[in-house]
């Protein structure tokens with residue numbers, strides 16, 4: 001009982017990962033930066049604000065689906081422990097816990113790169129559920145899944161928030177295959193994913209009227225400036241969100257209307273962004289039941305159940 005944390009990534013490790021990703025991403029054509037670096041304190045606060053925007057339906061849809069379907073999902077899965085990947089915000093796990101019926105959930109294993117956030121939400125959680133054992137893993141779910149503690153009973157691995165949409169097809173397969181290997185008989189995987197829908201709704205969700213998403217997008221340059229002593233001018237970049245039909249995703253870019261020079265001091269690197277050039281910061285892939293089932297199947301998983309409001313979906317998978 002209580003709180004325990006295994007730390008597999010610290011500030012120095014995160015700095016090195018950022019340095020490598022930025023060096024690679026800004027040399028490539030097109031230039032790109034990985035979306036995981038949006039989330040410093042300011043970026044996380046902006047994302048929280050996004051989740052409350054009228055245009056951004058995803059979080060509300062997922063919460064509503066969990067409120068309706070979590071009981072049934074847990075009744076079938078009967079988990080004794082829940083592993084949550086990218087466990088930054090506590091709302092999703094709380095909804096799962098509230099829906100527990102029958103077998104009690106004894107252990108919660110949140111995985112996130114932000115150890116501070118994990119500790120804060122664990123503390124709040126333990127105040128309400130002192131019987132719970134919280135075993136946090138401070139790490140990157142794309143790199144540190146081999147460091148998960150061994151299971152203490154039947155497991156549900158939750159990957160919610162449509163985070164799976166940030167990964168490209170190869171990244172999704174890599175992760176799902178790794179998750180499949182972690183699933184024993186009777187274990188379940190719960191994935192929240194956004195669905196393909198009309199273009200206007202998709203583009204509005206990623207380009208809101210108040211410009212919060214634009215600020216969120218530009219924040220990645222503030223992170224690079226601070227962490228790597230760079231001197232990008234975030235305000236000089238325009239937020240672009242567009243639907244890529246061939247790849248079934250909304251892409252976010254930062255577009256330069258004027259040529260800009262910046263230096264990234266910690267990398268000893270000069271970066272020229274030409275007029276009209278873009279830095280690709282995020283892809284948000286959208287699924288259908290058919291594409292989701294195919295994705296799971298290719299990774300050796302079967303679709304146990306599918307819960308949707310037509311906008312968003314919760315998929316429950318198991319190892320085949």
Ligand code: AVJ
Nearest residue numbers: 050161162163165166213284
């Ligand atoms: C946190 C990855 C699910 O893809 O919708 C929100 C991030 N980006 N607005 C998403 C995001 C712009 C979000 N995810």
